[in-house]
Amino acid sequence: MYSIGDLSRRTSVKVPTIRYYEQMGLISAAHRSEGNQRRYEKADLERLAFIRHARDLGFDIPAIRELIALSRHPDLPCAGADRIAExxxxxxxxxxxxxxxxxxxxxxxxxxxxxHSVEDCYVIRALSDHALCEAEH
Amino acid sequence: MYSIGDLSRRTSVKVPTIRYYEQMGLISAAHRSEGNQRRYEKADLERLAFIRHARDLGFDIPAIRELIALSRHPDLPCAGADRIAExxxxxxxxxxxxxxxxxxxxxxxxxxxxxHSVEDCYVIRALSDHALCEAEH
DNA sequence: TCTTGAACCTATAGTCGCTAGAGGGATTAG
DNA sequence: CTAATCCCTCTAGCGACTATAGGTTCAAGA
Structure with missing residues (x-):
């Protein structure tokens, strides 16, 4: 049994972020102690590490939700996960x-x-006059 | 005299964005018509084009505020503008x-x-197991 | 001159992925 | 038993817009 702080230290995900992920439905609502504090198990730790990893790779929250959903159906073809990553x-x-x-x-x-002075500064002149640009943007 | 819509069409900056820039102090509060609508002059158009251009180049609003302030003091050395750009x-x-x-x-x-299936999908496995990664991230 | 429809006004809330703070209760080590 | 540390919920803020609601003004045609 881990407290939210334990989980935070072990995954390097900040405490408020864990609560945020719960709110976003990435992790299911944790069991509570008698005093209403969250208590986690090993499975929660793994799930959170997965999320952390996916966030580090830049996946957004809806994509992570899909990846989690897929990972719970090992029998499905993995084309869905591939497509998300691609x-x-x-x-x-x-x-x-x-x-x-x-x-x-x-x-x-x-x-x-x-x-030397702002008057003939190329930075300012380029911003004022789009014609000084090489490419469209 | 341009209406806000004229200005928008000429600079490709959307109408609510122009009002937002006014709120952020990037452009000064426009003169108003009798019916309280904004009326702009050529100088405003040039200013807005400058802002648009700087945004396209990715400068954030505080940086643009500084660049505008600098552009109004042509006698200053241009090191300030250079530093912002660098x-x-x-x-x-x-x-x-x-x-x-x-x-x-x-x-x-x-x-x-x-x-072929999620069970042995490398995408899912890599996310679950950080050890499969090449570099730290 | 009147009418209609487009353009304009303000104010507020939503986007994304957190982060910070207030104001309180729970837990635990000494 | 006390003090320190943790935890709880709720709300607001970041950046640069964008969207919506509910109302007013303008300009062009009949």
Whole structure:
């Protein structure tokens, strides 16, 4: 039997976050002590570690809910889980692509700025005048 | 004289967003018509285009506030603006780095999954067992 | 001039995944 | 038995908007 604090220390998930996950339906409502405090078992610890891991990999809460639901039906084909992971991978790649374009444009703007005063600062001028940009954004 | 809708169409900033920027102090409170509707001039349009452009480049609102303040003092050295842009570039690069690690790990997990049922799905197993991961995250 | 419909107004709540705080009760070590 | 630490619920805040409700003003056509 673990208290919520024990669970928190063992999974590195903060106490309020555990309560939040309960509210979001990612973990089922815990048993309570006589004094109404949450008491957890080993299965809860594993479940929470799963959630933590998925969050670290950037899955959002609805995706995690689906993954948990799938993991309770070992007989189903795993195409569902694969699709969730692939979709997420696609989203991560899209974000990287966007950020890379941003990086490129910012690099260009920063490196072009050799002025001394704000008046001829390339950073400010580029923001004021879209025509100074290389790509659309 | 532009109405808020004119301004919106010309800058591609949505009407509620323009009001939000006014609330956040990025644009000064507009003059009003007799019937209390906002009326803008060319200077407001340029200011809003500047903001839009900075947002597209990922600057957050406090940074934009600073950039606007700087752009009104053309005599100041432009090191302040440069630093804001460089800081932002650094943040963008850090995000890219994080996402690339995620991408790598997700690729690995997805590509290892050749199971047919959830029971031996590598996606689910990797989430359940952190030891299957290559890097810490 | 009147009417209609589009555009405008304010104020409030919702998004996401937590995090922080207030104000109180439970547990446990000494 | 007491004090320190933990735990409880409830509410509000973050950032940058977006959506909705309920009402007012404007502009163009009849």
């Amino acid at each position: 979709d997420h991978l696609g989203a991560v790649r899209a974000k990287i692509e966007k950020l890379r374009k941003l990086e490129h444009e910012l690099e260009r703007i920063v490196s072009h700025c050799c002025g | 800081d932002h570039l650094g943040a963008v690069r850090a995000k890219i780095e994080k996402l690339r690690k995620l991408e790598h790990e997700l690729e690995r997990i997805v590509s290892h999954c050749c199971g």
